[in-house]
Amino acid sequence: MKFGKEFLSQMVPEWQEAYLDYNQLKTLLKEVSQVRQVEASDKQPSKFNRRGSLYRAFSGLTGGRSFQKLQEDAIHTNIIQRGSEGECYQSMLFTSSLEKGSEIEVDFFRKLDDELNKVVGFYKKEVGELMEEAEELSKQMDIFIALRIKVEKPDCSFEDSNEHISLTGRSRKEVTQEVEMAEETSLEDAKSYRRKASKEIVQPTIQKLKPVSLELLPQVRINVQPETPISTLKCMVMSSTSQLSYSKTELRKAEELMTRALIEFYQKLRFLKGYSFLNKLAVLKIMKKYDKITSRKASKAYLEMVEKSPLGSTVEVTRLVERVEAVFIKHFANGNRRRGMDILKRKIRRERQGITFFSGFLFGCSIALVVAIILVIHLRNIFKSPGRVQYMDNIFPLYSLFGFIVLHMLMYSANIYFWRRYHVNYTFMFGFKQGTELGYWEVFFLSSGLAVITLACVLSNLDMEADPRTRTFAAITESIPLALLIALLCIIFCPFDIIYRSSRFFLVRSAFHLVCAPFYKVSLQDFFLADQLTSQVQAYRSLQFYICYYMWGDFIRRSNRCFQSKIFEAFFFVVAIIPYWIRTLQCLRRLVEEKDVEHVFNGLKYFSTIVAIAMRTGHDLNMGMIWRILAAISSAIATILGTYWDIVEDWGLLQRNSKNPWLRDKLLISNKSVYFVAIVLNILLRLAWMQSVLGLREAPFIHRQTLIAIVAVLEIIRRGIWNFFRMENEHLNNVGKFRAFNSVPLPFEYDKNEMRTRF
Template identity: 55%
Template sequence: MKFGRDFEGQMIQEWCEAYVDYRALKLILKQILRFRHRDPAFRRFPPTPPPPPPAPPSSTTASVNNSAGGGGGLTRRISLYRAFSGLTNRAKGSPRKRDKHNHHHNHHYHLFDDEEEQVILITEDETANYTTTFLNSVDDGGELEVMFFRRLDGEFNKVVRFYKQKVEEVMEEADELSRQLNVLIALRIKVENPMANLPDINGIHSSPVSPEHQSNRVPDTSPMATIKEQEQGEEETSVDGNRNKGFKPAPLEMLDNVKINIKPETPLTMLKCMISSLTSKQTFSKSELRTAEELMSRAFVEFYQKLRCLKSYCFLNQMGFSKILKKYDKITSRNASKSYLHAVDNSYLGTSEEVSRLMSRVEATYIKHFAHGNHREGMRSLRPKAKREKHRITYFLGFLSGCTVSLAIAIIVLVHIRNLMSSEGRHQYMENIFPLYSLFGLVALHLLMYAADIYFWRKCRVNYPFIFGFEQGTELGYREVLLIGSGLAVLAFLGVVSNLDMEMDPRTKSFSVITELVPLALLIILTSILFCPFNIIYRSSRYYLIRCIFHCLLSPLYKVVLPDFFLADQLTSQVQAFRSLLFYICYYGWGDFKRRSNKCYESDVYRRFYIIVAIIPYWFRFAQCIRRMLEEKNKDHGLNALKYMSTIIAVATRTLFEWRKGTYWLTVAATTSSIATVFNTVWDLVHDWGLMNRNSRNPWLRDKLLVPYKSVYFVAMVVNVVLRLAWMQSVLGIREAPFLHRRALLTVVASLEILRRGIWNFFRLENEHLNNVGKYRAFKNVPLPFHYQELGGAKRV
């Protein structure tokens, strides 16, 4: 694989603009190469390739101090209550030490042997910007080489600035985590009261410090203290080898001004927060300790992922500079790489060791405080294994897909052989059995579209696992989703084959009970699989779906996040599936399923619920928009809520028109549906997709596009508008089509909406990904558990 492709494949996609633009530099080198091929002077004297430049040294992660989690038994237990001295070694209030390469400026880098000709001169100014002077600019083609080094300097300075900014951010975050961990240790002592159960250690009892001594002692809770737990041994050892003699627990007085910051993510926690806000007294309970430990554990894991990404960013850019300079030396027969790579190695990018040191300290701290001293368990949490593609998934996908095609062909052949299309029981079958199986068909089609979305997201490098908040290694790929969809299709087709017998028993005039209960049994089996507690059939993904569904059901009471409203949008395209579920209840509860007959559509109660279940998905989104508008104070969410309210009115009036007819209801249905269609279409294209921007670099599109062909976006716009007009089928009174029963026509219209939703999914997540790229947002924001109150104001600890 070429380095350029491998380089782009290993990028952190949200930081792609901060990497060295290897492709642009390579294009300039191609121009230099074409010029040299055209110039007869270069053709007459072919250049000899220079020796390859030295590769940049690869930084390695410092080894983990195993003693941080070791000690066993009492030793490890005591260390859990020791005040934490911090992840960094910066003194409180003192400015950060300048790196060794910043002690002096205006450096000149020109490494070359006596027999070698000097090609470039690199200078570093006071702002740590590097400028390269090409000394052979008067040569033929020299202006192209000047342009190359000018672009190279721009990329190098961009990379150094970005890396330095990110390192400063993680150092500040490390300080914050250190302060939070000190409070967590104090809370652990407060809740668990470990001193009462600890024995005397070398004649010194580990009881709590007396109030007199505690009041006189001034604790140093600075996260930037020079004493490092991991580097200086956390457990002081006396001359005679006795350990823990110098044990000092974390000071408890810091809890006096601490407020536990557990956000109300559920209705129950919201109620607790409301009650606790009425009482000024702090209650430190074991449940709050567990929640705080969970939040801190997640924060440390996410922080460690940032460090790993920063380290990868540093290494990849160093490798990129090395590779592009090697190509330059090969094309121009010069030896400029030594000087430039020496500047790279001596820059902040090559000399900064903060990230490696932080990684080792975070590993040691996490293993001790959150992994019970188990090194393997701690590293498994910090470094989750990447998901691997399994051959059995591909095998079963091919097998079930083949079964699906075979069963579909078998059904067509059976219908043709038995002449079921003209059978007397055709209408009876379509009115009673077809709606039951159409539910599975609509779900399977949605899974197919979702699998296609995943495939194209991966192809366009959209980081959908991060956007949806999947745990690393648990996200489903398109093969897994296709496997689930094909398995569902096989079960549904087998049920259809069992119900194709339209001949009744002449004596009882009823069908076989077993075959008539197949759809209900299939629905119960699939529901049982969804809620199955065993670790089979992608349990983490099933629980993720259940949690999102539960949040949608109680959408006004839960904080709205992207996975929740994204799922609610999917549900708005499954209105016909909701109505099929309602038909299940009516058909098997009050219908005569043995004779394939029902009077559901004649019941006023059923008709009311027929409208209600169609409105429910849109209500989810309406409630979510209202909550976001109140929390974020953004009027756009209010407009979005009006959009869903217009859709609710349109769906209700179209359904009423189907039953009541008349010019009045026709006018109302057509008017409300037209308003809702225009509102939804404009919102999709402008807000969700980020298109229709006439002032962008790509007229009527975004400034940045992931799909290389612009025509795809315009075709998608047209298709979105056309598919949104499917509601006209009901308003125009089209009840049946040639060779299609009215129930089949409803399913086809519902399928068109699912296809439109699948197209919407791709562009909606593309827009979200580009927003993350523009803000360099590559990590989740994990809330920290504590706030420190000072002088009546709230301040983070």
Template identity: 55%
Template sequence: MKFGKEFGTQMVPEWQEAYMNYNYLKTLLKQILLFRQRPSVSDKVKSTSKASSLRRKGSLFRAFSGLTSHTSKNDKQDEVIMISTMQQPDEEQGEEYPRYQTIFLKSLEEGGELELIFFRRLDNEFNKVVNFYRTKVKEVVKEAKELDIQMEALIALRIKVHHRTDADVTPLTFETNTGSNPLEVIQESKVSEEHQVIKLKDANESRMASLEVLNRIKINAAPETPISTMRSVFNSLNLDLNYNRNELKAAQQKLKRAFIEFHEKLRFLKNYNFLNQFAFSKIMKKYDKITSRNAADTYLEMVEGSYLSQSDEVAKLIARVEATFIKHFSNQNRDQGMNILRPKAKREKHRVTFLVGCFFGCSLALIVAIILSIHTRDFLKSEEQIQYMNTIFPLYSMFGFFVLHMLMYAGNVYYWTRYRVNYSFIFGCKPGTELRFKEVLLISSSLSVLILAAILTNLEMDLDPNTQTYKTITELLPLGLVTAVLLIAICPFNIFYRSTRYFLMACLWRCICAPLYMVTLPDFFLADQFTSQVQLLRSLEFYVCYYGWGDFKKRDAQTCSDSSIYKTISIFIAVIPYWIRFLQCVRRYYEGSDSTQALNGLKYFSTIIAVVSRTVYDQRKGTTLKIIAASTSGIATIFSTYWDLIMDWGLLNRSSENPWLRDKLILPNRSIYFIAMIVNVILRLAWMQTVLDFTEASFLHRNALTAIIASLEIIRRGIWNFFRLENEHLNNVGKFRAVKTVPLPFSYEDEDKDL
């Protein structure tokens, strides 16, 4: 792999703009090379033979550069560049920092203008890299000081909690064998009600830890639960520091996550430093090769003497963070601590690729078998066709919606990976647990094999006269399939991507409990997926009705279709996803994190009114209801489309560098964005099939048309997913946000935070 591609793949995606623009500098070098190769064809023909014959001989008479030194007495005569350093003030921080400028000494030669442009751009890139690195180093040093204070408070809290537990023991001595108490030996040298001093004895250090810090802090580590949220609403939650083991455990977990994220940021900075230094070395060596000059040594000497190479704060912080983490959070187990801090990269497994191909092949074979079974027995013309579409089809179509959604998500993951959208960071997945597109395809393809096999078995048992006595068992196949999928989803064993399953279940629980939990991006992203799976939720309702009321024994869904309770519940089922999103918007607005959430909540409220009016019209008909359904749906569609294109996708910006798009785009072809906007508007109008009575078309069964409309909405959601996460990624890039912000467990009453 060429260095340019390797350089691009190893960049931190959110810091891409801060890296040296290697490709552009390489383009400038290509222009210099083309200029130097400018002689006419006749000159080339005359000089080719002579140059080829003298090239090797000429190299034999070049000056010897020496074995111990790269410089010679005549090097000053061959100087190409000189580096000057000037102090430039930093307006934000009120400090001065050096700015490097290269003086090109051969600018009067032919083609020197191009080389002068190259060095100017090279200086800009180098100063950009050094300034960014300096800024980030200052940030991590400031964060390190904050973590120092947090660790002092945590250790004091640990001592206080254990002292309260064993208050009758004086002096106190604890021997640590577990990770709950990180101190090897703790001896109490002085005890009083107002002041306690604990002497810490370690193999490497001996210092005094004061418990006075507990008088100036408040604990923020109480786990968020629906009960705690309700208490905070009624202002009955005591925010004072409570010395108990549960809060100690919660504080320790928060601080542990903070150390993990801080270590990751340090590793990003270390990698950023190394890659950029290596890139400057490569580009200067390429310059020397093209121009036959000797400028690389001078320039790289300046690079080595700059802050980029000389600063060692990051390396020292990495060592200290690792030592602290191993001592205080890994029970002195270095291997365990380093596995947490430096997780191994997830490797591609060939068996996943093989199984995906195998399952897709089986799925195609089953589809062909189902089509042949229906065609050979004239099932579409039989009397059982209507009965089958009213009962069995809704049961299996639910799985079809789920598989289609998974296929769209697999496509999203593929393109997110291809265009380096950091979806695992945006979703907050643990390193190494995110599903790649092949793994998503494996889940969807294996599930499709189960579904198609059950459908084929169901058809064969229905159409075969020898199995007519087993109709009850035939009807139980969909229920068995649902049971199997649910058991796999809640399986406690570490199989079938347990971390992902539990992550989704945790997000689902927070969605159900909205607005009692703080809303994160995975929560409202999952809730948005359910707004496009209303028909799947109605299929679940049909499962409960069909099997709960015993209609499966006679294959007749008349009880469900004629029940007023079933119809009323159907309205509530359709509203639930939008109501969850509305409550999430209310919670985010209440927290003050985003003032636009009030309008977003209004958007979902308008959608709730539109869904209710369309469902009522679909059940009762009537001109008045039709007008209400059409008007409310039209308003909701305009509102939602505006929000999709402008707020969620960040498009339709007239003053953008890319007219009617946004300043930064990931996809190279701009027309794709306009196509996506048009498709989004068209698919948003799928509700018109309800108002215009397309469901009554004679050429297609009502349930089949409903399934098609629901599939179009799932496809629209899949398109929305890509551009929504693309916009989120670009926002992170604009703020250079590459690691998660973890709330610290302790806050301080004073502003200076000096303990």
């Protein structure tokens, strides 16, 4: 793999704008190379044997070195101070006045200097923020250890205890020894640059924090985050913080939050070290290319300047990494280093070739089953069978449920493929546990497997005629759809570690958050899942039909009276508005927390859809002209609002002043026509959804249930297209704000002014 592609693949996606612009620098070098090739081919003896020198100063620098030495090195570097802005890294190129391409080389070094200053500035800012966060984590660890002592040793009095607690809870000598031991274990397979940095911290100057005694605990409050319905209700009637009660429950909650905070902090440190190493490597690669093209010796001087910059020394970050490892291993892994490092380091998900093979195999089987069903329909002449209407009214809605699920999973698999291709960090935004998220092959494998089972069941249940003697169908074959549904639900809620248990539980947990809306804090995965459910209205109605058909219908005779029941009609409306009502409640919760008026308009959009569904359902059940007019008007309003919100708010497109006309400034797909095609498709597919309101109940040669299924399929496809651009826009927003990590609430709150003298 070429370095440019490897460089892009190793980037932290949200920091992409802060990395060295390697591709543009390589483009400038290509121009230099082209000029040099032309010069070499057209080179002729000069009429004048004149040798002049000209230096190209990027910032008007004058060095103290001799001019002859500068000519030999080809480049002079310098570091100047720019007031409060800090150090600025600049270089000066020396070339012959008769040399072609020198202006392009000047542009190259000017761009390289700008990129280096950008990288160094970002690195310094991130290191400063991490040092502040480390100080706060040290205080939180001191309080946590004091709380642990008080809970585990309740007889220890505040006055008699003078426990000396630092970030690690040990003396300076113990900290130094543990850091040395950690270095010996963790640096065996490290790079040479890391070995050099480690030697500098073998005897680190550890700033001793002032001892924090147990008498400070009464001044500390537990940080109660309203993350569950019960805690949310409690926060409505009392303060969001409460005094410590020194219970094991509080200790366990504090330990969980501290563990999450240290893991997230550790990942930040590792990402920042990787950021430094990757950018230094990019500078090294680009300067080697420059030396090779120009036959100069400029890389040595420039790399010396890079090594003198904060980017060249990661001692502070390395020291923090070792301290976090030592703290975590002792206090959260019972001294077991292997276990502690397994928790701290994120697991890398490995692709398994068996999944790829079986995915293709099952997909091929599903295609073969589709062909087999078509042949059976043709050979039995089912389209002209008198029992086909009975089959479509009773059996088709049962199997269509699985068709909707399979199609949605296939669209999600395609979404994952394109998110990865365009480096959309969906795993971070959804909050998936690192190493357990499903890839597109896994999702494709599950959808293909479900498709094969469903099609096999359909093939076994294609009888159109009942037994002429008993006028009933076989109970076993008629119960196949119900058995398939029960099996699917059992797999989803199966507690055993099979069939991607972590992903199944993640889905169940998010679904439970939707059921309890608005009592749970709304995260992206919650409202994203709720948006998916809004496109599965027909699937809910199929579930409702399952209950009615098998509990109150005569499924052996393939007959039901569901639509003759007022209760069924009422629930026919209720199940359709549930996902939209959940989204409305989520918007209300976000409005209360974020105080952003945008959530009001978003909630009104979903409420307009609820009204449209009510009018449409009334029209489906009553078939009156007034209902038709109300359904058409309300659905038109909901479609306009939904389309505008999809394109402008969720996708961030149709911006007038954008450098990409009517799109947005930043695009992940280079082909801009893709965005316009997606806009048109979104409008057309929403209009297709609107057509179901206008009274088109049955078309020629198409049964009513088939038409309903087609409209539902179009809505699922629209949602799949929406998913990619919605997450692309969310990813770019994160990139613009350099948000690459989750915000973890800390367990304790205290008066900083009151505690300042103690820390």
